[in-house]
Amino acid sequence: MDTKQFDILLQFHKGLIRSHPHQKTIDAARSGVKDGASGKLLVALNSRKESLKQWNKSATSLTKRNIYNKNNTRNPSQGAFDGAFAVIDNGKAISKAATAAKVNYQSVKVLIPRIERWNEYAKKLAVIF
Numbered sequence: 001m002d003t004k005q006f007d008i009l010l011q012f013h014k015g016l017i018r019s020h021p022h023q024k025t026i027d028a029a030r031s032g033v034k035d036g037a038s039g040k041l042l043v044a045l046n047s048r049k050e051s052l053k054q055w056n057k058s059a060t061s062l063t064k065r066n067i068y069n070k071n072n073t074r075n076p077s078q079g080a081f082d083g084a085f086a087v088i089d090n091g092k093a094i095s096k097a098a099t100a101a102k103v104n105y106q107s108v109k110v111l112i113p114r115i116e117r118w119n120e121y122a123k124k125l126a127v128i129f
Helices: 003-017 023-030 036-057 061-071 078-090 094-101 105-128
Strands: none
Touching: 003 023, 003 036, 003 105, 023 036, 036 061, 036 105, 061 078, 061 105, 078 094, 078 105, 094 105
């Protein structure tokens, strides 16, 4: 993985774990050290890379939901995903999308920026490949 890929994946990873690895761990991982915390970070970044590649290739919201759920500890309901994708892909209003998906407004509203973040980082990574 080159420096640009590493930086993009690290930013994405930090957002998912909502934490910041120690700078020594980051530097060691950047240098290719594969043991200890830096090795775990490299494994996580490679996993994120594969997930983002799959996300970018995926055409269906079901596949994206599965990728999202695999990489996050809190998994929204199918209805929340349906509502969020209706807003993102079809431009529906959040309240109408939530009502149609039979979920509350907040569950859709909170999920939209998370899905958009996945879209953003998948596109950034795709540009590099």
